[in-house]
Amino acid sequence: MxxxxxxxxxxxxxxxxxxxxxxxxxxxxxxxxxxxxxxxxxxxxxxxxxxxxxxxxxxxxxxxxxxxxxxxxxxxxxxxxxxxxxxxxxxxxxxxxxxxxxxxxxxxxxxTTATRGRITVACVDGEWHALPARLLAEVLKLRGWHVDYLGAQVPTPHLIAHLHHTRADAVALSGSIATRLPTAHAAITACQAVGVPVIVGGAAFGPRGRYARLLGADAWAPEARAAADHLARSPLPRPQPDHQQFDDLPHLADQEYTTVARHSATLVGTVLTALQDTVPALRAHNDAQRERTAEDLAHIVEFLATALYLDDDELFTRFITWTAQILAARGVPPHSLPPALDLLARELHDFPRATRILKAATHTLTTAHPTAAGNTA
Missing domain, CATH: 1.10.1240.10 (Methionine synthase domain)
Incomplete structure (x- = not known):
């Protein structure tokens, strides 16, 4: 890793x-x-x-x-x-x-001259992939919308302040990294709470927009042209001012997401130390390599927390499978991934959903990538 x-x-x-x-x-x-x-x-x-x-x-x-x-x-x-x-x-x-x-x-x-309503286009806070949102903003301008393009990493309070100032007809929210979905949920709910509907798009929202629906977005589109077509067909209805969506994720009551997210640094440190005993080759790594391993573990824990937020095993499994593919493309056998997941499961043995997600990912990883299980034959 x-x-x-x-x-x-x-x-x-x-x-x-x-x-x-x-x-x-x-x-x-x-x-x-x-x-x-x-x-x-x-x-x-x-x-x-x-x-x-x-x-x-x-x-x-x-x-x-x-x-x-x-x-x-x-x-x-x-x-x-x-x-x-x-x-x-x-x-x-x-x-x-x-x-x-x-x-x-x-x-x-x-x-073009703006002949339609006003749309605010922004990236979720923490999302630096701005080009998809930029493309959407330009397409909407070409279609006759007055567009306020706010760019990458827009904090939700600033987004809401902008909506109060401009009275936009809708917000188009872009996200490419799934770990930003909890923040996206907060942004969607905040926009709807002030009466502005939200259309979302980007890889973060999952295959066919499955997480867009889960997080209560008013609409989803797979790419810019489809989003512009959707907005052209009919305006998004304005939500009620007291609109709330957080009750739609009852699994969060078990506090697994909150605990893993809050203690992520401790989890990374504990697993990193134990991993050097499980994978002895890691002991010979220099400081830079150890730092990169810690970064990789931090991303794994972050994706696990997001999977817990959504209660979606597949999100984490897709990420781990993708990680193994990236490692393989770089000539790095992903043999340290299953031990890392196993160590995480041991640390989280009192958390049934986290354990389930980690075991599912390990099974998929060792089935699809035999070298991840240590079999290099």
Whole structure:
């Protein structure tokens, strides 16, 4: 585990979710490939010139944003996951794509007059993957909405203060990292409490938006075009001012989520110490490797806490399986993952839901990845 990158997606990881209503022009593949070559070469000028040329030649701005730039950004995430580009290269590529979005937004063909209502677009507090939200904001502007784009990591109190000031018709909330879902829940409930409906999107909300429904969002969309279509069909109804959703998660009464989240640092320290006895090779690691192992364990505990919040085994199992794949792509046998999960289960033996989630993930991991169980044959 110690030689891996931290097991959470970088900026590119979920730039474009699988779309249910995506329209791909037949000529889009080649332009996307051209932009990808420019972005992968870190050539900002070439990438920008390409998207501007598409607009000059008549490609609709929305198609450039979603069928070219978003596709390229998804590929950036795939290349990082496969260990074909570094985290630094991924950040640079994401920055180039963001500047390409700006170039599109400034083009004469993208200038529109607001004829519809007002939408606030923001990322959940702690969510730094801003490009999906940025793409949505630009698409909504093209569709005639007055858009307030607040960017990444928006604290809920600031979001609510903004809504009081602007009287928005709806909030579009973006989240790519599942560990931000408890915070997203608070933001959704707070927006609804002041009478503003919320549409959510992003990988954090799970396959087909399963966590969006669980957390009480008024609507969910798999990607920007579907979100814009949804908002165009009919306005989201305003919730009652006394709207509350926290009672919809009765399992939180057992305090397992609260305890694991509150004592995460202690859990990480205890497991890290015990893991060196279980996996002797870790004893030879230098300080930097031990620090990375501690970071990896912290992410594991964080995802476990989120699974407890949602009472969803699958969320944690998906994360652990993904982590094993990332390790394998980097040539690191994931053999230390099952012992780490077992040690966590021992520390949390009085917590039945946590134990269940950890055992389910271990079973899936050792079944799908035999080398994780120590079998390298």
């Amino acid at each position: 110690s030689t891996s990158s931290p097991p959470r997606p970088p900026h590119a990881g979920h730039a474009k979710e699988p779309a249910e209503q995506v329209r791909h022009p037949g000529h889009a593949k080649e332009p996307a490939e051209q932009v990808w070559h420019a972005v992968s070469a870190m050539d900002e000028y070439a990438a920008t010139e390409l998207v501007l040329r598409m607009l000059d030649e008549g490609t609709a701005p929305e198609d450039v944003l979603l069928d070219v730039i978003a596709v390229v950004q998804s590929r950036v995430g795939e290349e990082w996951a496969a260990d074909r580009i570094s985290v630094a290269q991924e950040h640079a590529a994401t920055a180039i794509n963001d500047r390409a979005v700006t170039a599109v937004s400034m083009h004469p063909t993208a200038r």
